Amino acid sequence: MNDLPRRVSINEEGPREGFQIEPGPIPTADKIALIDALAATGLKHIQVASFVSPKLVPGWADAEQAVAGFTPRPGVDYTALWFNAAGLERALAFEDRLHLTGSISLSASEAFSRKNLNRDRAGQIEAMRKQTAAHLAAGIPVTRIGVMASFGCNFSGVVTPAQVFTAIEDGMGIAAEAGTTITRLSLADTMGWANPAHVERLVGEVRARWPEPEITLHLHDTRGLAVANAHAGLRMGVVSFDATVGGLGGCPFAAHKGAPGNIASEELALLCEELGIETGVDLDALIEAGHLAERIVGHSLPSALLRGGSLRAFRERTAGVAA
Amino acid sequence: MNDLPRRVSINEEGPREGFQIEPGPIPTADKIALIDALAATGLKHIQVASFVSPKLVPGWADAEQAVAGFTPRPGVDYTALWFNAAGLERALAFEDRLHLTGSISLSASEAFSRKNLNRDRAGQIEAMRKQTAAHLAAGIPVTRIGVMASFGCNFSGVVTPAQVFTAIEDGMGIAAEAGTTITRLSLADTMGWANPAHVERLVGEVRARWPEPEITLHLHDTRGLAVANAHAGLRMGVVSFDATVGGLGGCPFAAHKGAPGNIASEELALLCEELGIETGVDLDALIEAGHLAERIVGHSLPSALLRGGSLRAFRERTAGVAA
Numbered sequence: 001m002n003d004l005p006r007r008v009s010i011n012e013e014g015p016r017e018g019f020q021i022e023p024g025p026i027p028t029a030d031k032i033a034l035i036d037a038l039a040a041t042g043l044k045h046i047q048v049a050s051f052v053s054p055k056l057v058p059g060w061a062d063a064e065q066a067v068a069g070f071t072p073r074p075g076v077d078y079t080a081l082w083f084n085a086a087g088l089e090r091a092l093a094f095e096d097r098l099h100l101t102g103s104i105s106l107s108a109s110e111a112f113s114r115k116n117l118n119r120d121r122a123g124q125i126e127a128m129r130k131q132t133a134a135h136l137a138a139g140i141p142v143t144r145i146g147v148m149a150s151f152g153c154n155f156s157g158v159v160t161p162a163q164v165f166t167a168i169e170d171g172m173g174i175a176a177e178a179g180t181t182i183t184r185l186s187l188a189d190t191m192g193w194a195n196p197a198h199v200e201r202l203v204g205e206v207r208a209r210w211p212e213p214e215i216t217l218h219l220h221d222t223r224g225l226a227v228a229n230a231h232a233g234l235r236m237g238v239v240s241f242d243a244t245v246g247g248l249g250g251c252p253f254a255a256h257k258g259a260p261g262n263i264a265s266e267e268l269a270l271l272c273e274e275l276g277i278e279t280g281v282d283l284d285a286l287i288e289a290g291h292l293a294e295r296i297v298g299h300s301l302p303s304a305l306l307r308g309g310s311l312r313a314f315r316e317r318t319a320g321v322a323a
Numbered sequence: 324m325n326d327l328p329r330r331v332s333i334n335e336e337g338p339r340e341g342f343q344i345e346p347g348p349i350p351t352a353d354k355i356a357l358i359d360a361l362a363a364t365g366l367k368h369i370q371v372a373s374f375v376s377p378k379l380v381p382g383w384a385d386a387e388q389a390v391a392g393f394t395p396r397p398g399v400d401y402t403a404l405w406f407n408a409a410g411l412e413r414a415l416a417f418e419d420r421l422h423l424t425g426s427i428s429l430s431a432s433e434a435f436s437r438k439n440l441n442r443d444r445a446g447q448i449e450a451m452r453k454q455t456a457a458h459l460a461a462g463i464p465v466t467r468i469g470v471m472a473s474f475g476c477n478f479s480g481v482v483t484p485a486q487v488f489t490a491i492e493d494g495m496g497i498a499a500e501a502g503t504t505i506t507r508l509s510l511a512d513t514m515g516w517a518n519p520a521h522v523e524r525l526v527g528e529v530r531a532r533w534p535e536p537e538i539t540l541h542l543h544d545t546r547g548l549a550v551a552n553a554h555a556g557l558r559m560g561v562v563s564f565d566a567t568v569g570g571l572g573g574c575p576f577a578a579h580k581g582a583p584g585n586i587a588s589e590e591l592a593l594l595c596e597e598l599g600i601e602t603g604v605d606l607d608a609l610i611e612a613g614h615l616a617e618r619i620v621g622h623s624l625p626s627a628l629l630r631g632g633s634l635r636a637f638r639e640r641t642a643g644v645a646a
Contacts, residue, residue: 274520275520
């Protein structure tokens, strides 16, 4: 266990992911309650809202109200997502409450980009060039490249490391042109194609080429391998993971109807805790937040740990009992 | 990946585990249909029934009918479970259809043994001594020691490797006295306490002490770590795993209401397939058997992969598509 990191950061994306995909409507007060509950668990990074068109994503028509309503907790970075100038404008109105950062988001699969964003590779680059300029002009730092479909693609199949390198090179080019330095590379298993050996290989090869930026893994549990993939990342020294409480979020692809979405934050936290890796998170409080999320969305979430419960209670209850 | 095994054996326990815990009643014809569907997937070891008291486990009151009803497939070992002389008697009536083997089942946690079997350590040993003699007298080989609660216990907390060694030593003593040789040690994470580091350590230490017997891992997904734990086992060279299709089985402990039971066979098979390890199983057929199991029990099962689907269809559909 000596090669595992000592401390890991969990970037909670449950509110943004979860309330986007649920059929809703979910009361704004419930969204605020979950955000505040998550902030009380020790999580330091929480993505709370998406500033998207209410026509496209009705679940976030109340983004302003949700962001205005939560109670900021010292030491917690509250973040949000947006995709265009209109969204950026809306986010900028909350500069006092939100930690606003820009990202250069590209897809390692051009087929995915065409299907989901209606852009080819040149179109992706052009869109990100403009967005990066807009962010920097607004005083928002752009230090992150995010690579969607880094492990495989429902529309084009296998995605090779070379395709991921191309996307990162494109992003590095955009950053260099804009005069900003990339400090984080986020590799996303958008459609749940990763396996532990693939995670090891890709993380190793990306790090060999770009040793400076920190790597974030954005894992999906579409096929049940997310925790094993996270463990592979930990063994490679990855210290930053996106996750959603309870596995909130689901999978927007029709072929995966009902499949889990992101790795569940509390399962990732349990894995870390059991391996002796600090997360700064109170696991029992996080499980409670997962139960709150289930009450809010009105159905059970995919996380096994929400049913199984943490080990702490059993350890405390049995302390001193002869085995 | 060079240190991973080339081939792994999945011991399917879905029918026995699943139909035992479901509130039922489940028609015998449905049980037979699932057994036959599983045998058609390429699985070579299927535990099909439990010869237990119909009063204690009404779900298996039709064990005889189910065992008489399936269509034996050449090359497949159909097994069953029993706990006493009456069960053994019933199993012996099907010597032509079942692969009957005896096991020395002990618990690494005496608290678990007391709670579940009403036996202390001496009581466990005595019961297994008698059962081993009965098996051998009936011509049934006893070559396996199974250790329940090898990783932790809801009633006594942490279980140390030393406690597991004691249980194995007890079992080896029983085997030696009876003049039989143990060729398999099964380590069971009965209550879902294992983590990947714990699996590595325990498998390594058990193998260091008993290098000859093959190790089987019986993993539960109570807290979402089962696939990561299986991967740890694979990295330690373990080539035999118990599992249940769809994660059939659930968890009988009140504290884990609704929690998954055993590791899902198809998630284990996917992990192996993606790592280049042969299982002999047609993954898509196994997923179909999982869907059949869901229709039979009338509710969805915990396996994420039953929702997410295999990668094969996507790979075939996208063959030749430019990424």
